[in-house]
Structure formats: C-alpha cells, structure tokens
Amino acid sequence: MTAPSSGTGSARIHRLAEVGLLVDLADLDAVLAVDAALRRAREDGDPRLAEVLDILPAARTLLLTVPAGADLDPVEEAVRRLDVDPSASAADEAPTVEIPVVYDGPDLADVARHTGLSEAEVVAAHTGTPWRAAFGGFAPGFFYLTGGDPRLEVPRRSEPRTAVPDGAVALAGEFSAVYPRRSPGGWQLLGHTDARMWDDARTPPALLAPGVLVRFVEGEAS
Incomplete structure (x- = not known):
C-alpha cells in the first residue's frame, strides 16, 4: 500500500470570490483520492473544514463551497496540508x-x-x-x-x-x-x-x- 503523502502535491488552488475554492488536479484518480481525504477529514471534525457546505468532484477539479463571507484561509490551509492516500478512493468499506x-x-x-x-x-x-x-x-x-x-x-x-x-x-x-x-x-x-x-x-x-x-x-x- 502506498503511504499517504503530505499535502496535495502539484494541485493548483483558486479562490472563487468569497464562496469557495476550486482545486485543479492532475487526473480523475487524484480527484477521487483528494475527495476521499477531504470527506474523511471533515467527518473526523477538522475545524478548518467546519464551514465547508459541499465538496463537488469533477473530472480534474474539486470544488469546495462555503457561505458567502466565510474565512477561506483555514479551508485552503486544510487542503494544502491534506494527507492524501492514493488508495483511499478504492477503500473496501465503500458502500x-x-x-x-x-x-x-x-x-x-x-x-x-x-x-x-x-x-x-x-x-x-x-x-x-x-x-x-x-x-x-x-x-x-x-x-x-x-x-x-x-x-x-x-x-x-x-x-x-x-x-x-x-x-x-x-x-x-x-x-x-x-x-x-x-x-x-x-x-x-x-x-x-x-x-x-x-x-x-x-x-x-x-x-x-x-x-x-x-x-x-x-x-x-x-
């Protein structure tokens, strides 16, 4: 099993005014791995993700939405410091x-x-x-x-x-x-x-x- 990596590597993060972040990733496998890591971190109670309303994956991007006016700094920090396990998107416990x-x-x-x-x-x-x-x-x-x-x-x-x-x-x-x-x-x-x-x-x-x-x-x- 590949060890988790620290952060999201070469991902590019764009701010969408005051309502969210758009994360550009290399491919769909990377999207699924980062998506799984974010959902796991949010379920574990990471306070930096407390205001995230939704996480929306696409083919090569991931959108995190927040209420208008929310502080995006902690959200961006959480994404940049995310522990990404490349095998997480294929976890055996998936429904x-x-x-x-x-x-x-x-x-x-x-x-x-x-x-x-x-x-x-x-x-x-x-x-x-x-x-x-x-x-x-x-x-x-x-x-x-x-x-x-x-x-x-x-x-x-x-x-x-x-x-x-x-x-x-x-x-x-x-x-x-x-x-x-x-x-x-x-x-x-x-x-x-x-x-x-x-x-x-x-x-x-x-x-x-x-x-x-x-x-x-x-x-x-x-």
Whole structure:
C-alpha cells in the first residue's frame, strides 16, 4: 500500500470570490483520492473544514463551497496540508449499490461491434466489474461511473438522440451512467433499469454519491 503523502502535491488552488475554492488536479484518480481525504477529514471534525457546505468532484477539479463571507484561509490551509492516500478512493468499506438492468438497449449491438465482444460478453463485462461513482453530471442524480472493464471504452454516438428515456443505462468513453430523467444524450444505450436515480421524496434524493461502488446486475424484462 502506498503511504499517504503530505499535502496535495502539484494541485493548483483558486479562490472563487468569497464562496469557495476550486482545486485543479492532475487526473480523475487524484480527484477521487483528494475527495476521499477531504470527506474523511471533515467527518473526523477538522475545524478548518467546519464551514465547508459541499465538496463537488469533477473530472480534474474539486470544488469546495462555503457561505458567502466565510474565512477561506483555514479551508485552503486544510487542503494544502491534506494527507492524501492514493488508495483511499478504492477503500473496501465503500458502500455498494446494486442496480438491476435489462440489457435490451438499442446500441448493444454497436457496443459489441466497437469492442469486438459478443453481446453476451458485453453484458458480462458490464456486470462483472464494480464501477465507482466519480462525479455528478448534467442532471440531478446523474453520475459518471468509472473503473469498469477497460474493454468497454467506446465513443459517443455520432448523432445524439433528442430524447433518451429515464433509467437508460449507457456507456461513453471510459464511463458508464444511468440517465435519471428523459433528456437528449449521445451515450451508447445498453439497457434500462427501474431504479430511481433521483427521488425528491427520498433522503438523500440521489441514489448515488461520490465514492459509492455500483454493481450492475442482469435482470429480466417484466
């Protein structure tokens, strides 16, 4: 196991007026490691992070928001002096969410063609490796999932659809995702799920959160 490093290394930290910090990092792995370290420090009661309202990871950046007028000096100090464990984002204790999928998507054959796999092998690859919720996307409940079988890396569709149904399970690039609502989209559609990715009546409303493991399970059409 790699020993934790002191601080965030070559990260660049930008102040967003009086409402937060934007941390520029090298790649998604670095984002996930710093995100895990910040959440752990906040849960442990680090007083420098007491006023942080939210921690929002993206592909290569991490946003920390605070109330307007809050003192950003201690927050920045906490980030700069953070003990970052590169393996923390893959911790065994991360919660796992199972999502049942009916693999009847209109792009399943195209994904098989792109990858050189059979359709059954695409399904086996998608369900055989756990994915990790890395960061949120364009709609509430939409999460970019990373860490799946590398054979499933496929391009977006050359012509996006004007409407993708809610619950569509999809691939694009190195990511998988579930559409939480009907919307335009250019991802390759593998199938669909009845799992509610966003529910205003649920606490919290999002089914997933950064760091959560996702395991897709093949189901049958009802």
